[in-house]
Amino acid sequence: MLNKTQLKALLVKELPRLRRFSYGLTGNKSDADDLVQNLVEKMLRKGMSKDIPALPWFFKICKNLWIDEIRSNQNRKKLLETSINAQDNKQEPGPESDELAHIFTAMEQLNDEQRQLVALVIVEGFSYAEAAQSLDIPIGTVMSRVARARAKLAQLLNTQ
Template sequence: MQQQIIRIVPQLRRFAFALTGNHADADDLLQNTIEKLLRQAPEGDEQDLTKWAFRVCKNLWIDEYRSRKVRSQATTQPELTDNQTVDGEHAIQSEIALNQVNQAMDKLPDDQRSLIALIALEGKSYKEAAAALDLPMGTVMSRLARARSALAEYLKVTPQETNA
């Protein structure tokens, strides 16, 4: 089972980052998820473990959401961030765009953010996301549509640009 957990760690880390919006909180969430998996992992195949792991990660995030707000306020202070500077217009524009997307993701409700993370970032199918979050397929589709629409509005993107 430990080998199965090791194989899904990269996916869980990306999912945790999508939920939290910063690396430090994502690493904490990942660690808590793995600890819980090692203590209480279900018996079954790797597919069951993967679904369960995503569900555990999401539920732990919901449990820690209030404390995350305090941590995220602390991490936005300039004296606490890395002071790495990169020259170049492209690097600056990429960083600005990433910050805008992270801010837009932070505005989404947790249920929409977790779906965007699973489908857009992890590349899961609607069916896989529905199974991982224990939701009906129709709920996944409607929440994802609302999430995409909200992100487009937050980012002021036209509908044609979101399909690219």
């Protein structure tokens, strides 16, 4: 097991990547921050073995925490609508460029599975095998979902 100091240092080091991945899962900055906080709390409470590759393990736990969050709500559609409405009503600073705003808008239109894989493969640079391991799905599923996500993003970005 990693000691608390080692685990804290590892979590701090990977925090930017965890936040980006969480945003990819949730599509909402506030939900993403809450998800990362839950992940950090869980990791510090439970600990982690030295034998496990840290980043894929963090992503897997993060994904599972998000799934648990969705399942705890009776109506997933209601959760997503609430999340989108909350984001629309916030007065957060906008993206730094129009192009980035278009990308964020397009990303929000992907389904959860596609957004997860875009966050891992395209944004974080994971290989298909690493993404498959992190999400506990077959590599072929990763490949097809990424291909569909890229096609949909291309379509969305070309029409905006």
